[in-house]
Amino acid sequence: xxxxxxxxxxxxxxxxxxxxxxxxxxxxxxxxxxxxxxxxxxxxxxxxxxxxxxxxxxxxxxxxxxxxxxxxxxxxxxxxxxxxxxxxxxxxxxxxxxxxxxxxxxxxxxxxxxxxxxxxxxxxxxxxxxxxxxxxxxxxxxxxxxxxxxxxxxxxxxxxxxxxxxxxxxxx
Amino acid sequence: xxxxxxxxxxxxxxxxxxxxxxxxxxxxxxxxxxxxxxxxxxxxxxxxxxxxxxxxxxxxxxxxxxxxxxxxxxxxxxxxxxxxxxxxxxxxxxxxxxxxxxxxxxxxxxxxxxxxxxxxxxxxxxxxxxxxxxxxxxxxxxxxxxxxxxxxxxxxxxxxxxxxxxxxxxxxxxxxxxxxxxxxxxxxxxxxxxxxxxxxxxxxxxxxxxxxxxxxxxxxxxxxxxxxxxxxxxxxxxxxxxxxxxxxxxxxxxxxxxxxxxxxxxxxxxxxxxxxxxxxxxxxxxxxxxxxxxxxxxxxxxxxxxxxxxxxxxxxxxxxxxxxxxxxxxxxxxxxxxxxxxxxxxxxxxxxxxxxxxxxxxxxxxxxxxxxxxxxxxxxxxxxxxxxxxxxxxxxxxxxxxxxxxxxxxxxxxxxxxxxxxxxxxxxxxxxxxxxxxxxxxxxxxxxxxxxxxxxxxxxxxxxxxxxxxxxxxxxxxxxxxxxxxxx
Numbered sequence: 001x002x003x004x005x006x007x008x009x010x011x012x013x014x015x016x017x018x019x020x021x022x023x024x025x026x027x028x029x030x031x032x033x034x035x036x037x038x039x040x041x042x043x044x045x046x047x048x049x050x051x052x053x054x055x056x057x058x059x060x061x062x063x064x065x066x067x068x069x070x071x072x073x074x075x076x077x078x079x080x081x082x083x084x085x086x087x088x089x090x091x092x093x094x095x096x097x098x099x100x101x102x103x104x105x106x107x108x109x110x111x112x113x114x115x116x117x118x119x120x121x122x123x124x125x126x127x128x129x130x131x132x133x134x135x136x137x138x139x140x141x142x143x144x145x146x147x148x149x150x151x152x153x154x155x156x157x158x159x160x161x162x163x164x165x166x167x168x169x170x171x172x
Numbered sequence: 173x174x175x176x177x178x179x180x181x182x183x184x185x186x187x188x189x190x191x192x193x194x195x196x197x198x199x200x201x202x203x204x205x206x207x208x209x210x211x212x213x214x215x216x217x218x219x220x221x222x223x224x225x226x227x228x229x230x231x232x233x234x235x236x237x238x239x240x241x242x243x244x245x246x247x248x249x250x251x252x253x254x255x256x257x258x259x260x261x262x263x264x265x266x267x268x269x270x271x272x273x274x275x276x277x278x279x280x281x282x283x284x285x286x287x288x289x290x291x292x293x294x295x296x297x298x299x300x301x302x303x304x305x306x307x308x309x310x311x312x313x314x315x316x317x318x319x320x321x322x323x324x325x326x327x328x329x330x331x332x333x334x335x336x337x338x339x340x341x342x343x344x345x346x347x348x349x350x351x352x353x354x355x356x357x358x359x360x361x362x363x364x365x366x367x368x369x370x371x372x373x374x375x376x377x378x379x380x381x382x383x384x385x386x387x388x389x390x391x392x393x394x395x396x397x398x399x400x401x402x403x404x405x406x407x408x409x410x411x412x413x414x415x416x417x418x419x420x421x422x423x424x425x426x427x428x429x430x431x432x433x434x435x436x437x438x439x440x441x442x443x444x445x446x447x448x449x450x451x452x453x454x455x456x457x458x459x460x461x462x463x464x465x466x467x468x469x470x471x472x473x474x475x476x477x478x479x480x481x482x483x484x485x486x487x488x489x490x491x492x493x494x495x496x497x498x499x500x501x502x503x504x505x506x507x508x509x510x511x512x513x514x515x516x517x518x519x520x521x522x523x524x525x526x527x528x529x530x531x532x533x534x535x536x537x538x539x540x541x542x543x544x545x546x547x548x549x550x551x552x553x554x555x556x557x558x559x560x561x562x563x564x565x566x567x568x569x570x571x572x573x574x575x576x577x578x579x580x581x582x583x584x585x586x587x588x589x590x591x592x593x594x595x596x597x598x599x600x601x602x603x604x605x606x607x608x609x610x611x612x613x614x615x616x617x618x619x620x621x622x623x624x625x626x627x628x629x630x631x632x633x634x635x636x637x638x639x640x641x642x643x644x645x646x647x648x649x650x651x652x653x654x655x656x657x658x659x660x
Binding site: 003004011012014015030032034037038039040041043046056069126129134142163 | 401
């Protein structure tokens with residue numbers, strides 16, 4: 001075999017082998033979802049929802065706790081109503097917290113934060129971000145959804161302002 | 173060249189060029205010392221190649237394959253990734269064609285110098301113009317302890333001079349292994365020069381400065397997803413603010429005189445209420461804070477570094493001058509690279525991509541900066557090696573300008589670098605925490621800061637001289653050893 005032949009015999013398999021290692025390695029690195037252990041909690045990578053939308057902050061959601069922290073931080077800590085889809089129970093829960101509510105329908109135009117129900121489970125729509133709706137969905141976390149509610153039904157509008165982009169979080 | 177050097181088929185030449193492309197990529201991303209060998213296979217592949225098209229193709233393949241190794245930028249879009257690979261490919265086409273035109277026409281000393289001179293030209297070209305995207309050999313070896321003495325050249329020539337040394341090493345290896353006796357003799361001279369540069373750098377390392385200052389870098393360690401969530405959800409935004417506020421308050425309880433946030437650490441409207449903004453120094457704290465913020469005012473957005481004195485007094489700010497095309501088009505660029513005067517010294521903030529180019533840090537120090545701060549957010553690169561690549565470029569900036577440099581990454585890497593290129597401590601990727609250390613302020617200016625890219629001027633003139641001599645010899649009709657015995 002000529003020297004050129006030996007060179008090719010040595011180098012082309014090496015190049016192919018290297019590419020065979022590099023491509024999966026790069027793919028893995030680029031698609032490796034980063035789980036971050038932050039100072040105060042763990043952050044999981046975002047993921048798409050099967051029915052549309054994205055979970056942008058995956059985390060456990062305790063709606064009763066979220067309602068207190070977001071709307072009445074000074075209010076009493078209470079457990080969620082035992083029947084998850086009992087609208088009246090949730091209205092009473094919010095009343096004890098000191099948050100006024102108004103009956104509405106799930107798919108009505110969004111003007112206030114809204115507690116609504118889907119598949120028997122409550123979710124809290126906080127506001128809008130561009131064309132998406134920002135919602136807390138138990139079992140997933142903070143989500144961006146393409147519509148305010150997948151199905152219509154009774155809902156409760158909370159007497160509070162809607163969340164918009166970069167709503168300031170601290171006050172002097 | 174050595175008459176025993178075998179004739180190469182086109183297939184063998186392409187195989188050697190592929191090897192050179194891989195070695196260049198490996199050097200940039202995985203293992204810096206590979207740079208010493210990277211273009212040796214290409215020089216062999218080019219030897220005796222008569223066809224211009226073949227020559228251009230060989231060079232282009234090397235650059236393209238090398239560019240593909242910067243795959244971490246895929247997170248910023250396919251166009252940037254493929255565009256970068258094509259860009260580096262075009263540089264190596266120039267390298268190959270110039271080498272073909274000039275090698276073997278004059279004296280073996282010229283042949284030895286050519287790969288280094290041409291590489292210096294192409295590497296310099298990668299730093300200029302609106303589409304400039306630097307890729308440097310000096311960055312490949314910046315974190316190799318055994319080669320650190322070579323970095324001592326950088327205060328005089330800029331990092332480009334050190335890249336020239338790496339390219340000389342490639343030429344020395346090629347001519348030393350494959351050359352005839354005259355070429356091998358000059359390869360020995362080249363090896364001697366490299367050894368002398370190493371010994372000089374070892375014996376006379378750059379000064380470190382004599383005005384100490386305690387510094388602390390605050391790394392939140394958050395992924396980009398957390399900022400997306402903060403955009404939509406106030407409680408997520410509160411988490412981000414609380415992270416930086418908590419770590420900053422820890423820093424204020426240390427002896428640090430300067431606390432530094434990374435790029436756009438907080439995107440809340442902090443400057444409306446600096447006296448009470450979380451994480452800003454209060455009355456009684458001793459440190460100045462250099463805060464990385466995304467600041468919005470009057471319908472504009474700025475990638476801003478703000479110096480805040482205890483009590484919330486704003487001492488000055490710097491807005492990112494060189495923004496990332498497309499991704500940062502919504503930002504209003506800053507007007508100039510000017511340092512900020514503070515009780516902690518004249519601070520030279522450089523934001524993210526600006527640290528990859530030599531001009532920002534040179535301008536900052538030329539305008540009086542006594543300490544460089546690279547504030548970066550590389551979270552978009554995930555766990556790819558790009559952040560290490562960017563950190564190495566920061567090492568080059570520190571050595572070129574003779575300044576201590578604190579690099580603070582939002583998701584890492586955070587490290588303190590001295591003017592000799594030594595790193596003092598590190599926070600890794602996605603690791604929240606504080607990096608504390610002692611830096612030193614310096615007010616002198618290196619030759620490179622004062623004279624700029626004079627090294628490129630010298631190399632360019634040398635290349636022009638070789639080109640002119642070659643042309644004159646060709647016109648006279650006396651061209652000994654034009655393409656060698658190994659025509660394609």
